[in-house]
Amino acid sequence: MRIGELAERTGASPRLLRYYEQHGLITAERSPNGYRHFGEDDVARVGRVRDLLEAGIPIKIIKLILPCLSGGEDIHFPVPDPGLLAQLEEQRDRMTRKAECVLKNRDAIAAYLDRVRGPAEPARD
DNA sequence: CTTCTGACA
DNA sequence: TGTCAGTA
Secondary structure (H helix, E strand, C coil): CCCCHHHHHCCCCCCHHHHHHEEEEEEEHHHHHHHHEECCHHHHHHHHHHHHHCCCCCCCHHHHHHHHHHCCEEECCCCCCHHHHHHHHHHHHHHHHCCCCCCHHHHHHHHHHHHHHHHCCCCCC
């Protein structure tokens, strides 16, 4: 399929898909006219890239773990490379700190809501 | 009409 | 990221 269809099916704009390809997050074959050509599996791949990006993981790290994603959400490293592990440990710690920050602010907002709206309203969480 | 590359806000 | 230009 061409970039337009992949864009429709993934929710990512063609502009963004070209950006992903430019940074090695996805690969595309080229038609003689220069048009990018993607496969069915790229729909899922783009989805995974977007999930990782949404989690705040830098493209640099995504490129490292993307080839280790086997269709599912699981990650596996056949031959753990020291350098790779170090970068992933660093990323894990950043994510931990970010998660703590998010939780902290969520609790603050929840507490605020409880005070102004009153404990009577559930609708939270 | 769709896509491509490069560039600018 | 969106969008504009000038093509293929």
